[in-house]
Amino acid sequence: MSSQQMAQAEPKPAEAGQFEPRIIVFCCNWCSYAGADLAGVSRLQMPTNFRVIRTMCSARVDPEFVLRAFASSADGVLVLGCHPADCHYIGGNYRTRRRIALLRVLLEQYGFNPERLKLEWVSASEGQKFQKTIKEFDAMVRDIGPNPINEE
Amino acid sequence: MTKIKLAHYWGAGCGGCDVALLDIDEKILGVAEIADIVFWPIAVDGKVKDVEAMPDKSITCTLFNGAVRNSENEHMAKLLRQKSAIVVSFGSCACYGGIPGLGNMTNRKEILDLVYTKLPTSDNVERVFPQAETHTKDGDLELPVLYDTVMTLDQVIDVDYYMPGCPPTTNLINEFLGIVTAHVKEGAPLPPKGAMIASQKTLCDECKRKKSVKKIDRIYMPHEIAIDPDKCMLEQGIICLGSSTRAGCGAKCLEGNQPCRGCMGPTAEVLDQGGSMLSALASIYRVEDNEALLSEENIATLMAQVKDPMGTFYCYTLPKSIIKRKVKERKQVKKEV
Numbered sequence: 261m262s263s264q265q266m267a268q269a270e271p272k273p274a275e276a277g278q279f280e281p282r283i284i285v286f287c288c289n290w291c292s293y294a295g296a297d298l299a300g301v302s303r304l305q306m307p308t309n310f311r312v313i314r315t316m317c318s319a320r321v322d323p324e325f326v327l328r329a330f331a332s333s334a335d336g337v338l339v340l341g342c343h344p345a346d347c348h349y350i351g352g353n354y355r356t357r358r359r360i361a362l363l364r365v366l367l368e369q370y371g372f373n374p375e376r377l378k379l380e381w382v383s384a385s386e387g388q389k390f391q392k393t394i395k396e397f398d399a400m401v402r403d404i405g406p407n408p409i410n411e412e
Numbered sequence: 413m414t415k416i417k418l419a420h421y422w423g424a425g426c427g428g429c430d431v432a433l434l435d436i437d438e439k440i441l442g443v444a445e446i447a448d449i450v451f452w453p454i455a456v457d458g459k460v461k462d463v464e465a466m467p468d469k470s471i472t473c474t475l476f477n478g479a480v481r482n483s484e485n486e487h488m489a490k491l492l493r494q495k496s497a498i499v500v501s502f503g504s505c506a507c508y509g510g511i512p513g514l515g516n517m518t519n520r521k522e523i524l525d526l527v528y529t530k531l532p533t534s535d536n537v538e539r540v541f542p543q544a545e546t547h548t549k550d551g552d553l554e555l556p557v558l559y560d561t562v563m564t565l566d567q568v569i570d571v572d573y574y575m576p577g578c579p580p581t582t583n584l585i586n587e588f589l590g591i592v593t594a595h596v597k598e599g600a601p602l603p604p605k606g607a608m609i610a611s612q613k614t615l616c617d618e619c620k621r622k623k624s625v626k627k628i629d630r631i632y633m634p635h636e637i638a639i640d641p642d643k644c645m646l647e648q649g650i651i652c653l654g655s656s657t658r659a660g661c662g663a664k665c666l667e668g669n670q671p672c673r674g675c676m677g678p679t680a681e682v683l684d685q686g687g688s689m690l691s692a693l694a695s696i697y698r699v700e701d702n703e704a705l706l707s708e709e710n711i712a713t714l715m716a717q718v719k720d721p722m723g724t725f726y727c728y729t730l731p732k733s734i735i736k737r738k739v740k741e742r743k744q745v746k747k748e749v
Contacts, residue, residue, distance in 0.1 A: 323690050327687050328734055344704035344706075358711060362721060366722060372739060404741070
């Protein structure tokens with residue numbers, strides 16, 4: 261492994277006083293995880309401060325998982341699933357988007373900026389969209405600032 | 413047979429739990445038969461200094477109801493823990509924070525500001541607030557200090573058993589008294605520490621309503637429609653927390669044709685009752701053929717029918733939820749009006 265690759269594999273340590281967001285990305289097994297994989301093998305450049313958790317379907321992402329991520333001081337949570345009408349389980353992603361829509365209202369009531377939770381559709385062939393989603397979400401979370409739960 | 417010693421104390425609660433213990437009718441005589449009531453402010457005369465004078469672990473069982481949200485609640489919880497062999501978290505407030513737990517949506521400063529200055533009936537121009545200590549020429553006065561955050565009993569002290577419910581129903585209290593009586597009279601073993609004196613299943617298991625496939629198009633408030641007393645509430649579009657709530661209460665609210673509001677808290681497998689119910693409710697919305705064409709805004713509008721997810725899903729369990737209390741973003745979002 262070259263030194264450049266090493267540098268890419270390890271998340272960059274935050275410089276003193278600089279905010280380095282921690283982002284959790286839930287990827288469904290059939291579309292989004294393959295999309296993330298494609299982005300990786302295509303060597304698309306993107307921030308490295310996200311952790312991917314693979315679930316069989318985006319509908320497997322229990323609201324509890326998202327709340328736990330925020331309680332464990334994640335600064336942003338991305339849920340990625342198959343495009344509408346493209347779900348491996350026919351209707352899982354429809355459940356997901358209802359839950360996420362309601363969960364965002366709840367997060368707002370908790371005092372969080374609801375933008376910290378985002379749902380996006382990424383198919384297996386959309387490595388570039390995965391890259392773009394991560395880049396944009398990372399920039400947005402940087403703008404919002406750290407998870408307020410750490411400041412309590 | 414020597415009698416056991418029983419204490420019943422209240423923290424941040426409404427007094428309903430104390431009354432619930434009296435509500436077991438003639439069985440209350442059985443309590444007097446096996447137990448001496450050593451401390452129960454609502455029913456018998458007793459002073460804190462009497463409790464302080466008792467030897468450690470000398471109270472056999474303390475039933476503590478109410479959440480912990482001020483210094484007096486915390487002091488008494490710790491004192492009773494020290495003096496008692498068994499402490500039972502009695503009622504939803506002690507177990508999950510209960511209705512007072514919704515105080516975690518705000519904080520001490522906001523509550524005091526509202527109550528003492530902003531209410532239409534308050535005329536407090538000098539902005540006088542209750543003080544923890546007041547010195548007068550006749551002596552010093554003390555008041556408990558209100559906390560920022562409402563806590564459950566087990567967030568403050570070690571708890572042996574839990575008995576949820578708002579208030580715990582007569583059958584649960586009787587079940588518990590049966591366990592205690594058998595232990596006192598026949599030496600029967602007590603349940604393992606941390607046991608929940610309630611069912612291990614969800615309320616749907618106890619509810620007698622007919623249940624079939626759930627597909628709803630909109631949500632109704634209970635007063636908006638004539639509720640079919642034999643059909644599942646959720647199938648009628650009424651938010652009922654039964655599917656994410658522990659059974660044991662006998663589905664009394666549903667027998668009275670009202671939806672479950674979740675006072676029994678979540679089952680053992682669930683960490684967050686609100687999250688669980690949110691997930692369930694979002695999943696029963698009908699999926700139409702044109703679903704793939706709907707935008708995220710359409711879905712957001714659809715889900716906005718749930719007016720107050722926090723107050724609906726966390727009515728009794730906010731201090732015991734995963735996030736526990738309201739947070740404050742450094743950067744405040746400007747809301748579009």
